Amino acid sequence: MNRWRSEQIKVGDLFEGMELFFEKGWTDGLPIVPPTPHKVEEMLSSLSLTGQEVIGSIPERNLQITAEKAAINAVMAGCLPAHFPVVIAGLEAVLDPRFGVHGPTASTGGASLLLIVSGPIVSQLGFNTGHNLLGPGHRTNLVIGRAVQLALINAGGTKEFDQTTLGHPGKIGFCLAEREQEEWETLNVEQGFRKEESTVTVIATEGPNQIYQPAAKTPEVLLRTIADRMVSAGTFNIQRNTPCVVVIGDEHWQLLVQEKWSKQEVKDYLFEHAKRPKTDLLDFGFSSDYLAGIDGEWVRAVPSPEALYLIAGGGKGGPFSAFIPGWGSLNQSQPVTKLITHSGFV
Known part of the structure; x- marks a missing residue:
């Protein structure tokens, strides 16, 4: 047979x-x-x-x-x-x-x-x-x-x-x-x-978004730059309940560990700072009904630190990291x- x-x-x-x-x-x-x-x-x-x-x-x-x-x-x-x-x-x-x-x-x-x-x-x-x-x-x-x-x-x-x-x-x-x-x-x-x-x-x-930050001398400045890249109005991450991936390149990773930032602390910081006022979204055509479904005054890029998958990797040399937006929502x-x-x- x-x-x-x-x-x-x-x-x-x-x-x-x-x-x-x-x-x-x-x-x-x-x-x-x-x-x-x-x-x-x-x-x-x-x-x-x-x-x-x-x-x-x-x-x-x-x-x-x-x-x-x-x-x-x-x-x-x-x-x-x-x-x-x-x-x-x-x-x-x-x-x-x-x-x-x-x-x-x-x-x-x-x-x-x-x-x-x-x-x-x-x-x-x-x-x-x-x-x-x-x-x-x-x-x-x-x-x-x-x-x-x-x-x-x-x-x-x-x-x-x-x-x-x-x-x-x-x-x-x-x-x-x-x-x-x-x-x-x-x-x-x-x-x-x-x-x-x-x-x-x-x-x-979605595809990876490269993040260039050669000037950061502190983890806070670096992570605010990454957070800024995460809150584009054109991604699912600022529109829905969506996970994402952040890849920390070696040069940026060295700065974080030199200052003794743990992986969880980085995720918590990005969760807190990757946000924008929900009224901003009115300028992009989002309806007030949509905004009414969001608690508080802020829209966050991820619903929780656990929805942010943080990975270390990349070549040594070059002040680059990456944000990889998610698709859809956690309900999907x-x-x-x-x-x-x-x-x-x-």
Whole structure:
């Protein structure tokens, strides 16, 4: 009996196979690695998974994503078997009902699915946490983020349902690895896991907004600059109950730890200062009915310090950090963290 549920197609060579995938619309617009049965089998065998095990479902689309489909798309993305545990955990997070994947992947808002990897697996798999942290050139970061997106395109119906007006390059693949710093708790620990456990957190986001602050001599000045970037009237973060990510670059991080600011203190400060008078929003066309639904005189960029995901990373040198706005609201999509369990690296 054929162990594969997916259709098998014979082609003359690998280049013909790559062109076939373009013709069929099975790519993200970039070339893929042809998913031969041997390569797919290697991926599944690395985790002792059967192809028909269900990773999760999207009820709004009446679709399930199986391990076989995940493995096929991981091969296509350029993953090695060692990367597959993170891909599986990422898909488990994306398909968790709390995340509500149909919303961000069908919206006109064009959100990406940002994966944040935390724990020992970051160094074990060689994730980039330094120079060009959110850019090209690092296989592990890029292929894992791409594998999750491809699985949603080819098995999760995203191509059919996506109504994005503009989008951003993170929709091809968006995977950020957290640098472990002795002075700050890592995200896996913040989310209730042990330091030696590796996790992946998925958040629906817009693209990164770089923050340039070369003049700050105190944490307060630096963090007020970041807070100012967080309160643009044109983001979901100032309009709705929305989480976000802030990446603190190394030069800025050095200033904060030199002054002995903890991660929680930074989050508390940004929560308090990333706000603007709600009457400001009248100038941007927001109705008084909308403003009446906001308690007090201020509109905050995040509903709580816990809704701000603070990550240290980036190259040494250069006074840069980044704000990554969230998508929608917590009523539509909540960040989800999953333990990377299918691995000897747990």
